[in-house]
Amino acid sequence: MMHVDMLIIGGGISGLGMAWHCQKAGLSTRVLEQHAQVGGLIASRQQPEQTGDFWLELGAHSAFNSYQELLAIVADCQLQSLITPKKSPPFKFFKAGKLQSLLKQIYWFSLLRALPRLFSLSKENLSVQDYYTQIMGEKTYDALMQHAFNAVLCQDARHFPADLLFRKRARARDTAKKFTFAAGMQHIARALAETLEKRGVLFHVETPVIRLEYRDHQFEITTADQRTFSSRFLTLATPVETAAQLLSFSFPSLATLLSQIKMATVHSVGVAVRKEEVRLPIVGGIIGADSPFYSVVSRDYLWDARYRGLTFHFKADFNDPLAQEQLIADLLGIKPSQFLWRDRKINQLPALTVDNLFDLAQITAQLQHLPLALIGNYFNGVSIEDCLVRTRGEFQRLQAQMGTLN
Ligand SMILES: Cc1cc2nc3c(=O)[nH]c(=O)nc-3n(C[C@H](O)[C@H](O)[C@H](O)COP(=O)(O)OP(=O)(O)OC[C@H]3O[C@@H](n4cnc5c(N)ncnc54)[C@H](O)[C@@H]3O)c2cc1C
Numbered sequence: 001m002m003h004v005d006m007l008i009i010g011g012g013i014s015g016l017g018m019a020w021h022c023q024k025a026g027l028s029t030r031v032l033e034q035h036a037q038v039g040g041l042i043a044s045r046q047q048p049e050q051t052g053d054f055w056l057e058l059g060a061h062s063a064f065n066s067y068q069e070l071l072a073i074v075a076d077c078q079l080q081s082l083i084t085p086k087k088s089p090p091f092k093f094f095k096a097g098k099l100q101s102l103l104k105q106i107y108w109f110s111l112l113r114a115l116p117r118l119f120s121l122s123k124e125n126l127s128v129q130d131y132y133t134q135i136m137g138e139k140t141y142d143a144l145m146q147h148a149f150n151a152v153l154c155q156d157a158r159h160f161p162a163d164l165l166f167r168k169r170a171r172a173r174d175t176a177k178k179f180t181f182a183a184g185m186q187h188i189a190r191a192l193a194e195t196l197e198k199r200g201v202l203f204h205v206e207t208p209v210i211r212l213e214y215r216d217h218q219f220e221i222t223t224a225d226q227r228t229f230s231s232r233f234l235t236l237a238t239p240v241e242t243a244a245q246l247l248s249f250s251f252p253s254l255a256t257l258l259s260q261i262k263m264a265t266v267h268s269v270g271v272a273v274r275k276e277e278v279r280l281p282i283v284g285g286i287i288g289a290d291s292p293f294y295s296v297v298s299r300d301y302l303w304d305a306r307y308r309g310l311t312f313h314f315k316a317d318f319n320d321p322l323a324q325e326q327l328i329a330d331l332l333g334i335k336p337s338q339f340l341w342r343d344r345k346i347n348q349l350p351a352l353t354v355d356n357l358f359d360l361a362q363i364t365a366q367l368q369h370l371p372l373a374l375i376g377n378y379f380n381g382v383s384i385e386d387c388l389v390r391t392r393g394e395f396q397r398l399q400a401q402m403g404t405l406n
Pocket of ligand 1: 009010011012013014015032033034035038039040041042058059060061062063154207208209210237238239242268313347348349375376377382383384385387
């Protein structure tokens with residue numbers, strides 16, 4: 001059996017962040033990822049035979065200069081040259097089959113009356129709906145903001161905890177406010193994995209982990225191809241549902257708490273099209289209101305001479321590929337046969353509720369003395385930076401245990 005200090009299950013940004021911390025601390029580290037590529041919900045796609053190096057995003061699309069954890073890793077790995085500033089074309093609203101301006105959805109009188117509550121109302125233990133109806137007024141929330149939050153979180157965001165959305169953070173003024181990487185967001189995941197591999201971290205892709213056991217102060221995991229690995233410390237950096245399944249054998253009580261957190265599914269469909277054929281004006285994105293999609297993310301933030309790319313994030317029940325493609329074509333003013341290529345991905349995000357905050361507090365208490373780190377987008381919030389903040393916290397907790405064991 002192959003033994004290391006730290007096994008990390010999951011090669012999304014959380015797992016990669018943990019691998020970076022472990023490598024810096026001199027721990028022998030192994031990352032196991034079920035897919036052929038690292039990145040997880042960071043998923044940039046291209047089809048070179050159709051459109052050369054043009055790419056679009058099926059998952060995360062933006063990083064900000066407030067992502068200080070991410071920027072620190074990028075700097076340490078000397079990958080700053082990949083940072084590519086993004087423009088911010090206007091966002092549109094799609095309602096009753098028509099594109100509309102966002103400003104038209106605002107009820108100014110009730111908004112201005114409600115807004116002073118921003119300075120006195122705490123987000124703590126309030127849902128998105130409870131908090132934002134109070135600071136924006138019900139009318140603006142119903143007409144505009146609920147759809148904007150659904151678009152940001154790719155789910156019905158009404159019951160999501162308000163304080164896990166939009167955290168205030170210091171900005172790195174020497175970096176563009178909003179950015180991506182040279183070949184899209186996944187470029188940084190791949191480049192980071194390459195750098196870490198050169199520094200001695202072991203990566204196993206196409207290696208799903210199917211079983212986890214903890215006995216005699218040692219973790220043992222089994223992969224789908226029946227290999228086994230062991231370690232002193234273990235990090236679960238998978239979606240919450242998988243973490244619950246893997247923990248059910250050795251940590252049933254943690255697994256029960258994790259299984260209280262439900263997942264939201266979104267069907268993401270990206271299309272590349274010839275620029276001159278599309279009727280849709282240049283947009284940053286489209287927020288769907290009472291439509292089959294939560295949002296459309298456009299690639300218009302980076303200029304390309306020939307192509308445009310748009311990714312539609314469809315609601316779980318709108319999953320017929322032909323109907324999806326017809327809707328996309330109608331919105332672009334073309335026929336589906338004019339798509340140069342299309343790609344699909346089923347994305348899942350945690351559908352957290354205010355009640356889950358209690359489960360998360362219990363999980364934190366149970367983890368306290370365990371050599372097990374739980375990281376991912378279901379603790380601090382879903383953004384890349386939220387994930388990396390959680391990762392640093394968990395690494396530091398385990399590092400304190402290492403100090404006492406050495
Ligand atoms: C459509 C969409 C748009 C988004 N846009 C943004 C954005 O613009 N900016 C932003 O900051 N955030 C954005 N987010 C959120 C952010 O991308 C994610 O929350 C974050 O990337 C999650 O990272 P993670 O590593 O915690 O989880 P994941 O990315 O889910 O990674 C988990 C990894 O574990 C692997 N895995 C699962 N099970 C196993 C197993 N049994 N064995 C081995 N490996 C396994 C998976 O394959 C995956 O690679 C977006 C999310 C979505 C869905």
